[in-house]
Amino acid sequence: MKISMVYDYVRWEEKSIIEAAKRKNVELQLVNPTDLYFDLNDNGLKSKFGDVVLQRCVSYFRNLHLTALLESKGLKVVNCFNAILTAGNKLFCTLKLMNAGVPMPKTMVSFSTKGSLRALDELGYPAIMKPTIGSWGRLISLVKDSDSAQAICEHREHLSPLYQIYYLQELVKRPPRDIRCFVIGDRAVAAIYRVSTTGDWRTNTARGAKAVNCPITNELEDLCVKAAKAIGDGIFGVDCMESPDGLVVHEVNHTIEFKNTVPATGVDIPGLIIDYLMEVAK
Numbered sequence: 001m002k003i004s005m006v007y008d009y010v011r012w013e014e015k016s017i018i019e020a021a022k023r024k025n026v027e028l029q030l031v032n033p034t035d036l037y038f039d040l041n042d043n044g045l046k047s048k049f050g051d052v053v054l055q056r057c058v059s060y061f062r063n064l065h066l067t068a069l070l071e072s073k074g075l076k077v078v079n080c081f082n083a084i085l086t087a088g089n090k091l092f093c094t095l096k097l098m099n100a101g102v103p104m105p106k107t108m109v110s111f112s113t114k115g116s117l118r119a120l121d122e123l124g125y126p127a128i129m130k131p132t133i134g135s136w137g138r139l140i141s142l143v144k145d146s147d148s149a150q151a152i153c154e155h156r157e158h159l160s161p162l163y164q165i166y167y168l169q170e171l172v173k174r175p176p177r178d179i180r181c182f183v184i185g186d187r188a189v190a191a192i193y194r195v196s197t198t199g200d201w202r203t204n205t206a207r208g209a210k211a212v213n214c215p216i217t218n219e220l221e222d223l224c225v226k227a228a229k230a231i232g233d234g235i236f237g238v239d240c241m242e243s244p245d246g247l248v249v250h251e252v253n254h255t256i257e258f259k260n261t262v263p264a265t266g267v268d269i270p271g272l273i274i275d276y277l278m279e280v281a282k
Helices: 012-023 043-048 060-072 081-088 090-099 113-123 146-154 218-231 261-265 269-281
Strands: 004-005 025-030 054-056 109-112 127-130 141-142 164-169 175-185 186-195 210-213 235-243 247-252
Touching: 004 012, 004 141, 004 269, 025 054, 054 060, 054 235, 054 269, 060 081, 081 218, 090 164, 090 218, 090 247, 109 113, 113 146, 113 164, 113 210, 113 247, 141 146, 175 218, 175 269, 186 218, 186 261, 210 261, 218 235, 218 247, 261 269
Parallel strands: 004 025, 004 054
Antiparallel strands: 109 164, 127 141, 127 164, 175 186, 175 235, 186 210, 235 247
C-alpha cells in the first residue's frame, strides 16, 4: 500500500506523520507541489500518487485547487475537495452546521458597511467580526462599539472583495478558553482546552494559548462527530465554546495542527491518521 502526503511546509505535524508511517511500515511518498507542475492531460497521476493522498498544504487555495485536480484524476484525497471548500470558509461551514442542527453562536452576514452596522446593532456590542477565510485568529476583530465597527468596515472596504463579506457573530460568555476536539473518521480521538495565558481574548495556540487535556464526554463526542460529519468524512478539528446554554460549535478545521495536543493528551494523533488513511485506501 502506498500513501502520498502533499505539503508546502514541513512542520512538527508533517514530521510526526512521517515517523508514524515508518513505525507502521507504511510507504509514505512526500510530494511538495511548489516544486512541480501538473499536466492536466496526464491521466497517470493515480499510479504516481498511490492509493490515497493526505492533503497537508497550509495554503488554503493551493490545498483546495490541488485537491480538485487530484480528485478529477480519480484519486482519493483526505480531506476531500468539498470538505476543504466548506470548512475553509466560515460562512459555508456555518450554513452546513446549522442545516445539520449543530448549535452555534448567533451569526449574521452582510455585504456592506451599512448592513454590518445594522446587524451589529441587533447582535449587540461587543461582537466578533471575522474574515470568511483565514486561520490562526488573523484579522478577527472584537468590535466594542459602533465607532470601532465603522472604522473596521471602512478599512475593509479598501481591501479585496473577500473582505467586503462581513461575518458577524455574538460574543459568547465563556470561560477564558475554548475546546479543540479532533475527529478522525467516526471518532473523537482527543480534545484540549485552549486556555488564554497572554490576555488575548482569542484562544488560538498559535497566539500563545496553553493546551490542556480535555476529557471527551459523551456530549462533546456526539456534538463534534455530528459537526464533522456535516462537513464530510475525514480528519477535522472541531472548535467549541462552553456557553451558558451548553456547548456551541464555532468552527471546523480541515488541515489540523496537533503539535501541542499530542503532549497534552498523550494521544498518538499522527499514528491514528496513518491508521485512518490505510482504512480509506482499502
